[in-house]
Amino acid sequence: MKIRIFKYSKLARFLKVGGIVIYPFIFFADPDPGRELINHEMIHINQIKQLGVVKFYSLYFKEYLHNRVKGMSHNQAYLAISFEKEAYENQDKLS
Numbered sequence: 001m002k003i004r005i006f007k008y009s010k011l012a013r014f015l016k017v018g019g020i021v022i023y024p025f026i027f028f029a030d031p032d033p034g035r036e037l038i039n040h041e042m043i044h045i046n047q048i049k050q051l052g053v054v055k056f057y058s059l060y061f062k063e064y065l066h067n068r069v070k071g072m073s074h075n076q077a078y079l080a081i082s083f084e085k086e087a088y089e090n091q092d093k094l095s
């Protein structure tokens with residue numbers, strides 16, 4: 001599947017996120033997103049390619065909800081998702 005990137009996207013700005021992957025599209029809020037942010041979103045693309053779209057998004061939201069039920073804030077719950085941990089840990093390893 002060909003990945004398409006949209007910069008300065010209304011969707012990302014509306015959601016107040018730096019970037020978001022809605023496979024096979026990546027939406028960035030900034031007109032010139034930094035390399036680490038682009039790398040972060042590409043890591044999610046690779047996670048989706050490995051797991052499949054349905055499995056990735058269902059596990060992603062399942063983990064988020066579990067974290068919220070455990071009492072974490074929105075931000076804590078988001079950062080504790082295994083896919084986010086992997087992306088944040090590796091986003092600075094620029095190829």
Ligand SMILES: [Zn+2]
Pocket residue numbers: 040044083084087
């Ligand atoms: Zn992420």
